[in-house]
Amino acid sequence: xxxxxxxxxxxxxLPTEALSRERxxxxxxxxxxxxxxxxxxxxxLELASALEAAGPLDHSSFKLFDSDGELLVLRPDVTLPIAxxxxxxxxxxxxxxxxxxxxxxFREARGxxxxxxxxxxxxxxHIGSDAASADIEILLMLDEALQQSGLADYAIAFCSVSPxxxxxxxCCEQGQVGGDxxxxxxxxxxxxxxxxxxxxxxxxxxxxxxxxxxxxxxxxNGGAEAVEQARAIMSGIGGDHDLLLLERSFAEVSxxxxxxxxxxxxxxxxxxxxxxxLVLAAYAPGLGIPLASGGRYDHxxxxxxxxxxxxxxxxxxxxxxxxxSQDVPGGAVCPSGLQQxxxxxGG
Amino acid sequence: MxxxxxxxxxxxxxxxxxxxxxxxxxxxxxxxxxxxxxSVALLADSxxxxxxxxxxxxxxxxxxxxxxxxxxRPTDVPVMCAWxxxxxxxxxxxxxxxxxxxxxxxxxxxxxACRFVVAEPEGAGQRVDERYRxxxxxxVATKYPNITAEHYRKQGVQIEIIKMHGxxxxxxxxxxxxxxxxxxxxxxxxxxxxxxxxDEVVASTARFVGNPAxxxxxxxxxxxxxxxxxxxxxxx
Numbered sequence: 001x002x003x004x005x006x007x008x009x010x011x012x013x014l015p016t017e018a019l020s021r022e023r024x025x026x027x028x029x030x031x032x033x034x035x036x037x038x039x040x041x042x043x044x045l046e047l048a049s050a051l052e053a054a055g056p057l058d059h060s061s062f063k064l065f066d067s068d069g070e071l072l073v074l075r076p077d078v079t080l081p082i083a084x085x086x087x088x089x090x091x092x093x094x095x096x097x098x099x100x101x102x103x104x105x106f107r108e109a110r111g112x113x114x115x116x117x118x119x120x121x122x123x124x125x126h127i128g129s130d131a132a133s134a135d136i137e138i139l140l141m142l143d144e145a146l147q148q149s150g151l152a153d154y155a156i157a158f159c160s161v162s163p164x165x166x167x168x169x170x171c172c173e174q175g176q177v178g179g180d181x182x183x184x185x186x187x188x189x190x191x192x193x194x195x196x197x198x199x200x201x202x203x204x205x206x207x208x209x210x211x212x213x214x215x216x217x218x219x220x221n222g223g224a225e226a227v228e229q230a231r232a233i234m235s236g237i238g239g240d241h242d243l244l245l246l247e248r249s250f251a252e253v254s255x256x257x258x259x260x261x262x263x264x265x266x267x268x269x270x271x272x273x274x275x276x277x278l279v280l281a282a283y284a285p286g287l288g289i290p291l292a293s294g295g296r297y298d299h300x301x302x303x304x305x306x307x308x309x310x311x312x313x314x315x316x317x318x319x320x321x322x323x324x325s326q327d328v329p330g331g332a333v334c335p336s337g338l339q340q341x342x343x344x345x346g347g
Numbered sequence: 348m349x350x351x352x353x354x355x356x357x358x359x360x361x362x363x364x365x366x367x368x369x370x371x372x373x374x375x376x377x378x379x380x381x382x383x384x385x386s387v388a389l390l391a392d393s394x395x396x397x398x399x400x401x402x403x404x405x406x407x408x409x410x411x412x413x414x415x416x417x418x419x420r421p422t423d424v425p426v427m428c429a430w431x432x433x434x435x436x437x438x439x440x441x442x443x444x445x446x447x448x449x450x451x452x453x454x455x456x457x458x459x460a461c462r463f464v465v466a467e468p469e470g471a472g473q474r475v476d477e478r479y480r481x482x483x484x485x486x487v488a489t490k491y492p493n494i495t496a497e498h499y500r501k502q503g504v505q506i507e508i509i510k511m512h513g514x515x516x517x518x519x520x521x522x523x524x525x526x527x528x529x530x531x532x533x534x535x536x537x538x539x540x541x542x543x544x545x546d547e548v549v550a551s552t553a554r555f556v557g558n559p560a561x562x563x564x565x566x567x568x569x570x571x572x573x574x575x576x577x578x579x580x581x582x583x
Contacts, residue, residue, distance in 0.1 A: 113426055113448075153370075155564040192451040195440075195554060219453075221562075221569055265563045267451065281563070285370065288431030288558035 009109060009117030017321065021120070024320055025102055027148040028122050035141050037100040037124050042081035044104070048073045051080050054274060054303045060107045062117075074106035079274075079297065079312060082125050087304025095128025095308060102317075116318065123294070123314030130298055130309035132245050135278045138311050139253045142292060143260050146282055149320050154291060155261040157268050158249075158280035159220075161295075162242035163234055164189070164266065167213055170237050176205025185214070189269045194218055213237060218267050224250055226264035242277070249278070274300045278311060284323040291319050373414050373567050376428055376436035378421035382553050385458040386437040390416075392582075393574035425450060425556075434561035435568050440551035441530055445491045451562040453572035454555040457579050461532045463494060463548035468519050469541045475525045479504075488518030489528040498528065498548045516540040 006012060013021065029039075048071040051057060061076035075081050078101055090097060102122045109115040124141065126134050139158065146154050168182045181203060188196035197218050201211035213233045220226045220233070227247045234243065246264070254262050268279050277296035284291055294313025301308045377386050377400070391397040396411040400418075403409070409416040417433055424438040425446035436450075439459055443450060465487075467475055479485050488509040489495045499506045509524050516536065518524035528548060531537055537544065555575050557568045 114430075157563040192449055192559060195452040195455045198455070219569065221566065261564070263563060268563065281559070283560035283564045285560075285564065286431050288429050288560050290560065 007117075008111060009115060011116075020321060020324070021317060024149045024317065024324070025122060027150070028145045028315060029100065029102065031141060031145045031148050032100040032124050035098065035124075035137065037098040040082065040085060040099050040101055042075065042078065042085055042101075042103065044075060045072045046075055046081055046084075047071070050084055054080055054083065054300050058107075060109065062106050062108055075103070076107050077105055078103050078121055078123060078314060079125065080300070082312075083297075083301050083304045083310070086125075086127055086308075087301055087306040091306050096134070097125075097127040099125045099127065101125075120317035121314040122317055123312055125310055125312035127301065127310040128308045130277075130296070132248060134309075134311055135245070135249050135296065136252050138278070138294070138313060139249065139262075139280065140256060142280065142282060142294075142313055142315075143253070143257050145315060146291065146320075147260075149315070150324055151284065151291070151320065154282055154284045154323075155263055156280060156282045157263040157265040158278060159264055159266045159268050160242045160246050160277050161269065161275050161279055162277055163230060163239035164217060164269075166239040166242070167210065167217060167234065167237055171206055171210045171214070175207050175210065177203060181206075186269075186273065189218060189267070190273065192267065192269075194267065210237070220264065220266040222264060223262075224254070224264075226266075230264075230266065245277075280313060282315075284319075287319060287323055289316075289319065291316060291323065372410070373435070373565070373571070374417065374433040375414060376417045376419060376424045376433040376438070378424050378436075378438060378442075379418050380421055382421060382437065382439060382459045383418075385456075386553065389456060389458070389575060389578055390437075392578040393571065395571075422446075428556060428558050431558055431560060433558075434565060435555065435557040435571065437553055438556055440549075440554055441491065441494070443554060443556065444549065444551075445493050447493060449559065450556040451559055452554050452556050453562065453569070454576045454579070456553040456555055456575060457583060459553040460550070461530045461552075462550050463491070463498075463528060463530055464534075464537075464544045465498075465526055465528055465546035465548060466516075466519075466537050466542040466544050467526045469543050471519070471525075472545070478525055485526060486524040487526050487528055488515050488524035490515060491528060491530075494548065495528040516542055 048057060048063060051073060057073060058076055062074040064072050066072055082099060082101065086097065100123065102120065105119050105121055107117060109117055126138060139156065143156060168185055171177055172182055181200065185197060185200050188200060198215055201214040216233045217230065220230055224247070227243055227250060231243050250262060250264060268281050274297045275295040276298040279295035280293065281290040282292040292313055292315040296311040298309040301310055377383065387397055387400045395414050398411050399409045400416060403418055407418050419427065421439055421442045422445070424436045425443055425448045427433055428436045428450055429448040437456065441461070441463065443452065475485070484505045484507055486509060487495055487506045488511050490511060490513070492508045492510050495508055509518060511518060515527045515529045518527055519542065520540065530551065534544065555572055562568050
């Protein structure tokens, strides 16, 4: 009996949960479909060399050799396989392409932390347009999908990576720092390590004004006023056009969806470094990890043979289901006995 | 203690309802052990109601005005915060590095300074080098296998790690390991056990961290980070 089990981080799904997954999926796919998105599917296993066209693979992917001696990878995300698919088999299609998918992704994770190693992603890729309207379409569709999945309480945080990249470029042009320093700052941003960004901003060779701007920019969080603050921080540095786009996107989505909480947050940097503009993440209170994430990746498709801008996002089905069932750690309520037993507490 | 605590202040300024978006008090993890006293003092100094924390006895949870404190072992802080069990936490950089869970590090709190070092028995240098030449691999005892593996990977030195939970100094003394990787504040434990530092790995101090969701959707977290940074500057 003891061997009749599933591998760590993989599990079976019984009818009650399977039904609610099916329901959420149907609602979300219906939203995508109503925006004109059509479904695609990619293989579970990919040639590692094919995905590596876009850069080295994350060490968290599962890999194996097949009997031909080919190194295969269980898809660690869906964006790269779709970029490969579009770049090789859909080059004759009229742009923009609007694609949607529901696929499992696999990521290795260390043990003893309760982390899954298989995730269901429901997502979209909007290929062939870098217009502001495409970013807005992505944001509105994400909001609609979250709402239709039945979630009552969520927030969508987004920003653009362009102002940060512009600022880092200026630091390198004007100061005594180079590509290694820029790489270190981006790595610290990806790691969410703002303390390391602070340290790097004070490196010898970084102009003091730019260092100050860097520390302030990565901490910007708020509503429309955050874009104003970003403009003040970036004054004389650049990035005006990107901030204008961000401001317009924020104004338009806020106006069209007054009930939804949209947040500008310049620390929303994904662990994927292929994003070139918009970066977004949706969160639910009490769940430490995002419900959905995505962004704009204008240079990735070129690596697969089609020079076209693109943007997209994926919803994490399991996290949505957990949130709907209020099965999230921060949602837990302390037993009332505990509250009364706090002699020093209670204010 | 400030009468108007920071949580209430932040929420009134952001037009919130006093409970933030999450609709409940801000949850903060506080590490027990060597970082505990300084953590509590700093939280109090930043305006939070820390009643009861000065003498927690065996109580693990304190529910005060607008804020809840959860007391746990420093090495368990990252995973609890990453899951969203608490919004934010005070945690040593050592535990953050070892856990590597993508928490947002918002402020360096400056206290709890220590260094990760590589140490070996006094006078063992030649013997260790020889063993490495002969075996092609060093045996290293540590409480921090991930930090140790990363350090030696960067150096291009192959090692076998022996994970221990305390008194790491013993491992090389009984010949179980060639070297240790451990944290030290003053180096006195190492000296008393006749170990010498042969390499520096990384420096650590206490950090204020939040999980990505709370940092981005709950303005109270950034506000607290600012207050803590100010308190640190005042004391520094």
